[in-house]
Amino acid sequence: MNNPRPCYLQIAIDTPLNAVFDYRWPCEDDQRPHVGQLALVSFARREVVGLIVGVADTSDVPVDKLKDALAVRSQLSPLSAKWLALAGFAADYYQRPLGEVALPGLPKNLRVLTTVALDRALKKLAKLDAPHDPAPANMPVLNASQQAAADAIGGAQGFTPSLLYGVTGSGKTEVYLQACAQVLAREPEGQILILVPEINLTPQLEGNIRARFPGVMLATLHSSLSEGERMLHWLAAHQGKARIVLGTRLAILSSLPHLKLIVIDEEHDPSYKQQEGLRYSARDLAVWRAWQLQIPIVLGSATPSLESWHHAQSGRYRKLELRERAVQNAVLPTVKLIDMERDKPADGLTAQLIAAVRQRLERGEQSLLFLNRRGYAPVICCESCGWISECTRCTSFMVLHRPEHRLRCHHCSLEMRIPRHCPTCGNVDLQPLGRGTQRVEEGLQAMFPQARVLRIDADSTRKKGSAQEAFDTVHRGEVDILIGTQMVAKGHDFKKLTLVGILNPDTALFSQDYRASERLFAQLMQVAGRAGRAGIPSEVLIQTRYPQHPLYGAVVHHDYDHFASALLEEREQAALPPYLFQALLRAEARELAMAIEFLTMARDCLEHPGITINDPIPMTMTRVHNVDRAQLLVESPSRPALQAFLKEWVLTLRDLKSRVKWSLEVDPLDI
Numbered sequence: 001m002n003n004p005r006p007c008y009l010q011i012a013i014d015t016p017l018n019a020v021f022d023y024r025w026p027c028e029d030d031q032r033p034h035v036g037q038l039a040l041v042s043f044a045r046r047e048v049v050g051l052i053v054g055v056a057d058t059s060d061v062p063v064d065k066l067k068d069a070l071a072v073r074s075q076l077s078p079l080s081a082k083w084l085a086l087a088g089f090a091a092d093y094y095q096r097p098l099g100e101v102a103l104p105g106l107p108k109n110l111r112v113l114t115t116v117a118l119d120r121a122l123k124k125l126a127k128l129d130a131p132h133d134p135a136p137a138n139m140p141v142l143n144a145s146q147q148a149a150a151d152a153i154g155g156a157q158g159f160t161p162s163l164l165y166g167v168t169g170s171g172k173t174e175v176y177l178q179a180c181a182q183v184l185a186r187e188p189e190g191q192i193l194i195l196v197p198e199i200n201l202t203p204q205l206e207g208n209i210r211a212r213f214p215g216v217m218l219a220t221l222h223s224s225l226s227e228g229e230r231m232l233h234w235l236a237a238h239q240g241k242a243r244i245v246l247g248t249r250l251a252i253l254s255s256l257p258h259l260k261l262i263v264i265d266e267e268h269d270p271s272y273k274q275q276e277g278l279r280y281s282a283r284d285l286a287v288w289r290a291w292q293l294q295i296p297i298v299l300g301s302a303t304p305s306l307e308s309w310h311h312a313q314s315g316r317y318r319k320l321e322l323r324e325r326a327v328q329n330a331v332l333p334t335v336k337l338i339d340m341e342r343d344k345p346a347d348g349l350t351a352q353l354i355a356a357v358r359q360r361l362e363r364g365e366q367s368l369l370f371l372n373r374r375g376y377a378p379v380i381c382c383e384s385c386g387w388i389s390e391c392t393r394c395t396s397f398m399v400l401h402r403p404e405h406r407l408r409c410h411h412c413s414l415e416m417r418i419p420r421h422c423p424t425c426g427n428v429d430l431q432p433l434g435r436g437t438q439r440v441e442e443g444l445q446a447m448f449p450q451a452r453v454l455r456i457d458a459d460s461t462r463k464k465g466s467a468q469e470a471f472d473t474v475h476r477g478e479v480d481i482l483i484g485t486q487m488v489a490k491g492h493d494f495k496k497l498t499l500v501g502i503l504n505p506d507t508a509l510f511s512q513d514y515r516a517s518e519r520l521f522a523q524l525m526q527v528a529g530r531a532g533r534a535g536i537p538s539e540v541l542i543q544t545r546y547p548q549h550p551l552y553g554a555v556v557h558h559d560y561d562h563f564a565s566a567l568l569e570e571r572e573q574a575a576l577p578p579y580l581f582q583a584l585l586r587a588e589a590r591e592l593a594m595a596i597e598f599l600t601m602a603r604d605c606l607e608h609p610g611i612t613i614n615d616p617i618p619m620t621m622t623r624v625h626n627v628d629r630a631q632l633l634v635e636s637p638s639r640p641a642l643q644a645f646l647k648e649w650v651l652t653l654r655d656l657k658s659r660v661k662w663s664l665e666v667d668p669l670d671i
């Protein structure tokens, strides 16, 4: 036997350093590892799992500096070149090292030192007989516009991005499912990826998919799976056994060797953007992935993001429209504005809204009251000296949670008992100021003691499974009045709901954030869309102090088209996205001055023709958890120019060796 020649593995590791590291592999059994396999290596005195991105005959690293890789996870088939290119693109575009993108995208159990979990999952999966009958069951008859949309998506070849613009209740889900049926029938091994913005929306859709495709394996990927489940589902996708993968944004980085169609439901939803670590947009990566694989992708929404709308207007995306509700006799609800200057609210509710709720109770129909503010009251105060419950660690207030008898900061999670008396003057009469969902719940229960009132928000659904249980209760008709935050606004198909009351939307009208009105509009249209889905006439009542505001006018007329066109025009004139590309450099420090100083240095450290760098400013919420935060906005009308600048800039910033913690976000949503 001839002596085996060692080879050299280039391995990406999850560290902030922008580098791939070389390791030696002895090749004792003559087997060379493959690119895309995982390997166990020692790195910075620890053992970690890295990703092999290159296998070479030589290395530039001096032999005495080279370590041997400890093991290769050969039981796992390699991640494909396409998947590596996807991770590579994301790393490049969002200006992060490859290892920091690729490895956290894998299930945790793949990144641990032992292979026990992997072996167990592989064994389990091998025993699972993947059903192999793509025939759909119980296909309802589509209406003409649904059919046209389903055919356009299901029959598309090559990279074909479509915007499915369909009013709430127009049956977009059915369009996705029938497009899926066409793809599954045509592509013997084809896989489909379906993304939803919220974990709470997966069970409803999962049920629909399983009922429709009983002979096809479905895998779900979202954050509430146990690590064991996540591993199993991820592997089912990676091995091509799962033909449909349904997940939240993190699923965009799953390994899907036979991907043939991508569906992004509620594509406008800000939840597609990851807000920490690698701040990626799953929607944008999905479009790239579809382009990379030359496959169709459909982005669905009743209120598309202006970015996607812009692409549809310019012809880059094909626009498919559903103008009517799908259920027979179901029409969009009537939207009315209640002028709060005339009809003064008591307990947060105007007389008209209370009367409307009472009417629903008498008829045995459901009402939904929407208030995007959890807790009992956003703040408590002392009326004699003016003290208010501020968080000691943040530029924000301690929110009163009365059922839990606590004050809570929603930003740093600081908690305390409700003080008995004012910390400044000793006054015992501390008053809640303003209104959150808990207070509205209390008021309604007092007003309608017989009614079954249910509150759904992040506080009421902390326990695993409790959100699902709450939604099921609503679907079973065991709730008369539902109070909720944005958690209830999205996607749910409540059949008996005929009234939506919107309590306090005005604050967003005057936000500094130029995206606030786009968001408010989408949110109002979405929550309004929960009413009247089963053909019973229904209404939406919006309580406002500004009934003349054009945004509300557009909501009353369900007029997304004009509203979007007007917003786009404004954005073009003001040179804002999507006509401009942005990146945001954030800095965090013990003191604001340090953060600003770093950002000033960052602003001046590099020539930047064609790029606008604004002045550093404190973030709106400057202090969170005793850390001060500032930001620097970088803009360019050219995406390639911005990308080229960022690449160089990041290198320069690393060299500044400042103790300030900084991070860069490309295409930021919150500025």
Ligand code: ADP
Binding pocket: 140, 141, 142, 143, 146, 166, 167, 168, 169, 170, 171, 172, 173, 174, 326, 327, 328, 493, 533
């Ligand atoms: P969207 O996602 O567009 O808001 P959904 O997909 O939730 O709407 O559909 C709304 C309702 O219409 C659902 O109850 C669905 O079962 C029903 N539906 C969809 N398509 C049809 C159809 N062709 N005929 C009858 N009902 C339909």
Ligand code: ZN
Binding pocket: 382, 383, 384, 385, 386, 387, 422, 423, 424, 425, 426, 427
């Ligand atoms: Zn006081």
Ligand code: ZN
Binding pocket: 391, 392, 393, 394, 396, 409, 410, 411, 412, 413, 414, 624, 625
């Ligand atoms: Zn705080």
